[in-house]
Amino acid sequence: MSGEDRPRGISPTAVEGAPGLWRVDLQRHDLSIPGREVVQTRVEFTPDSPPFTHFHPGEEIICVLQGSLEYTIEGQPTVVCHAGDALTVPYGVHHRARNVGDDIAVELATYVVEKGKPLLTRVE
Incomplete structure (x- = not known):
């Protein structure tokens, strides 16, 4: 990802x-x-970013800012969200997201979580 692909002043971490x-x-x-x-958190997905299943110690409220993302949330039908769409992932529910477009996709993720627990736990 080049510096031209993200807003000025923002330095994402892998x-x-x-x-x-x-x-x-x-x-x-x-x-x-x-x-x-x-x-x-602002989360950026490249088109080749592999999805991984994970969960959080609380709710995740998502708003897609750019592109299109496919969300697979345990117990719910898979949904594709586009810029401006929003969804909520319930506490502790396994889920994953993947970019289904040709350019970078971006979401704004707001977590309301238990303090002191890992924000994200991967499911193998």
Whole structure:
């Protein structure tokens, strides 16, 4: 991914073990709910980024900002979301996303999670 593919001033970090997947943590704050925090992240998917199944210790609220992403969420039909579409992944539910377009796809992921737990756990 070249620097021209992302907004100025944003330096994504590669997701370990997931080539073509880049994350930019935008904010992390404690919530008024004891033991919970909100984490907001911009996630960029290259067209060749392989999907991987994972889950979070809380809800994930997603808004697709650019491109088209296919979401497979355990117990739900697979859905393709385009720029402007939103969806929610329930607490602890296994899911994966993949870019179904020819260019970079971007989502804004907002996590409302248990504080002190890993934000993402891969399922092998």
